[in-house]
Amino acid sequence: MCYKIDSSFTLIHYLKNKNSCTIRDIVELKNRIENELKSVYVDVSKDSILQTISQYPEIFYWEENQIKKQKSAEKYFNNNVIDFFKSEQNSKIEDELIKFF
Amino acid sequence: MSIEEKIFRDPIYGYISIPETYCKDFIDTAIFQRLRRIEQTSMRVLYPSAHHDRFAHSIGVFYLGKLAFSYLEKNSKSLFQDAISDAEWQQYKNTFEIACLMHDCGHSPFSHTFEHYYLFQREPEIEHRLSCFFEKYTNFINEYRLYAPAPHEKISGLLLLEEYFGKIESNHASPQLAARMIMGVKYDGVLNFKQKFENKLISLLNGAGIDVDSLDYIQRDSWISGVGNVNIDYQRLLSSIMIKLDDNENCQIVFKKKVLSVIDNISIGRNFLYKWIYSHHKVIYEQLLLENIIEKINSNSDFCKKVFSIDSFTNSKEFQGHFYLLPTDDDIIHTIKQYIHEDEKITELLSRNYKYKALWKTYFEFNESYFRDVSDINRMKIFNHIQNGALSEEFGSNNILSIKATPKLKNINENDFFIEIDNKLIDASKATSIPSKNLSYFIVYVSEELRPYKDQIIKKMLSLQS
Numbered sequence: 001m002c003y004k005i006d007s008s009f010t011l012i013h014y015l016k017n018k019n020s021c022t023i024r025d026i027v028e029l030k031n032r033i034e035n036e037l038k039s040v041y042v043d044v045s046k047d048s049i050l051q052t053i054s055q056y057p058e059i060f061y062w063e064e065n066q067i068k069k070q071k072s073a074e075k076y077f078n079n080n081v082i083d084f085f086k087s088e089q090n091s092k093i094e095d096e097l098i099k100f101f
Numbered sequence: 102m103s104i105e106e107k108i109f110r111d112p113i114y115g116y117i118s119i120p121e122t123y124c125k126d127f128i129d130t131a132i133f134q135r136l137r138r139i140e141q142t143s144m145r146v147l148y149p150s151a152h153h154d155r156f157a158h159s160i161g162v163f164y165l166g167k168l169a170f171s172y173l174e175k176n177s178k179s180l181f182q183d184a185i186s187d188a189e190w191q192q193y194k195n196t197f198e199i200a201c202l203m204h205d206c207g208h209s210p211f212s213h214t215f216e217h218y219y220l221f222q223r224e225p226e227i228e229h230r231l232s233c234f235f236e237k238y239t240n241f242i243n244e245y246r247l248y249a250p251a252p253h254e255k256i257s258g259l260l261l262l263e264e265y266f267g268k269i270e271s272n273h274a275s276p277q278l279a280a281r282m283i284m285g286v287k288y289d290g291v292l293n294f295k296q297k298f299e300n301k302l303i304s305l306l307n308g309a310g311i312d313v314d315s316l317d318y319i320q321r322d323s324w325i326s327g328v329g330n331v332n333i334d335y336q337r338l339l340s341s342i343m344i345k346l347d348d349n350e351n352c353q354i355v356f357k358k359k360v361l362s363v364i365d366n367i368s369i370g371r372n373f374l375y376k377w378i379y380s381h382h383k384v385i386y387e388q389l390l391l392e393n394i395i396e397k398i399n400s401n402s403d404f405c406k407k408v409f410s411i412d413s414f415t416n417s418k419e420f421q422g423h424f425y426l427l428p429t430d431d432d433i434i435h436t437i438k439q440y441i442h443e444d445e446k447i448t449e450l451l452s453r454n455y456k457y458k459a460l461w462k463t464y465f466e467f468n469e470s471y472f473r474d475v476s477d478i479n480r481m482k483i484f485n486h487i488q489n490g491a492l493s494e495e496f497g498s499n500n501i502l503s504i505k506a507t508p509k510l511k512n513i514n515e516n517d518f519f520i521e522i523d524n525k526l527i528d529a530s531k532a533t534s535i536p537s538k539n540l541s542y543f544i545v546y547v548s549e550e551l552r553p554y555k556d557q558i559i560k561k562m563l564s565l566q567s
Binding site for chain 2: 004
């Protein structure tokens with residue numbers, strides 16, 4: 001089995017308690033996750049990250065090589081909403097994934 | 102000395118001349134010929150004639166790259182007389198052309214749908230194999246992590262270095278720079294002039310704004326499908342391309358103001374394809390079907406690990422008595438057929454007699470007809486409730502399916518490239534049409550028997566918002 005984790009899931013969970021991060025931070029997180037969870041592939045390619053940012057402009061923006069959280073975006077980090085970013089596949093291993101964030 | 106060339110007939114550009122040495126060293130190799138059996142897009146479900154492959158696309162990108170570079174050299178050479186010698190211009194030209202030709206050589210069967218399998222549990226190994234080709238004390242690995250290439254770009258870059266290194270050098274080109282161009286890995290930090298210049302060549306193949314890769318697929322996908330998309334005057338565009346220094350001594354890709362309308366058309370044409378075709382409800386449904394089928398095969402075996410392996414480009418990989426070398430779309434379909442009695446989704450895929458049909462087909466319908474008064478937050482909550490089975494009790498657990506639709510709409514970013522007006526460089530991002538705000542949405546599919554209950558289902562869905 002190979003569970004693909006989209007960058008939208010990674011970004012929304014990573015920025016839950018932070019205001020910004022770099023691609024390097026996300027790549028390091030990816031390496032930690034994949035090292036421990038052998039059935040997981042975390043997609044953090046620049047294309048997919050930029051796609052997530054352009055797709056959810058109310059939540060994220062890109063500035064000075066950092067991915068930042070919009071000031072008015074806190075409502076999207078609510079537990080009832082954040083599930084929108086999980087896929088049918090990664091919901092099966094959600095509990096194991098969440099501990100990395 | 103004249104260069105011997107071979108001529109390829111292309112439906113978009115007419116005759117394309119390619120040096121014989123490139124044919125011998127790159128095109129007439131099994132890795133490149135494999136691209137004839139990797140379909141370019143998943144749009145064939147919509148357009149019966151849209152049958153085109155990454156081979157034709159690669160030849161097209163080579164043609165545009167060759168044209169772009171010849172104009173770039175013509176328009177910019179005099180500006181950099183002291184900084185770039187004739188021999189260096191020639192090396193840049195060869196490197197750029199080879200990178201354009203080979204930029205997709207590592208694409209996976211079914212392209213983006215399965216490309217992640219190549220990297221599954223192998224990222225450290227691929228990073229190590231790549232780093233062997235770059236000098237010990239360069240910043241390459243840091244830059245590689247910073248620019249985080251897509252899976253197919255990593256595989257294409259590595260294949261180029263491992264399988265074609267000597268051939269690239271014998272064509273007076275730089276393998277390392279060609280790999281950077283394919284992967285979009287720019288130099289970072291304090292840069293000298295050459296690195297700044299090379300960064301612009303990298304973005305001309307693999308950039309966020311206008312690059313020869315997207316310039317080809319926008320035209321080719323539109324033409325092959327017969328869809329009425331915009332007409333892009335690529336000759337007018339490329340004839341005005343140059344690299345110039347801005348006020349801060351940084352190199353910038355610059356176009357003359359006469360191509361403003363072409364730049365706008367590229368933006369419109371690209372977003373048209375993403376909005377109406379690549380995110381079409383049938384396309385995303387079929388992709389999900391294919392993913393589910395392969396994951397089911399993979400769940401009890403090591404199919405993906407064996408077949409989607411960079412080593413399968415050079416050595417046969419055995420899986421359940423079948424041998425896979427240079428895997429293509431056909432190999433995946435062949436494998437799927439072996440499991441036809443174990444998964445009813447396979448019959449559904451092969452017959453295209455889909456079990457589920459979309460309740461709405463476009464963002465416009467979703468947004469204006471049904472969800473107009475529903476906030477973003479509530480749309481997300483409704484999607485979550487559906488995923489958690491909120492409609493199952495009333496309509497049955499196997500009768501409803503919801504999929505997020507994610508069109509990759511984008512505008513030209515600030516600082517991607519510039520327009521020259523009265524000797525001043527103006528940021529081109531101001532010149533293009535701005536795509537509609539967030540087009541993320543989801544599509545709900547229902548089984549045939551639920552189709553007559555569309556109104557009740559939508560009413561129930563809307564009642565799920567808190």
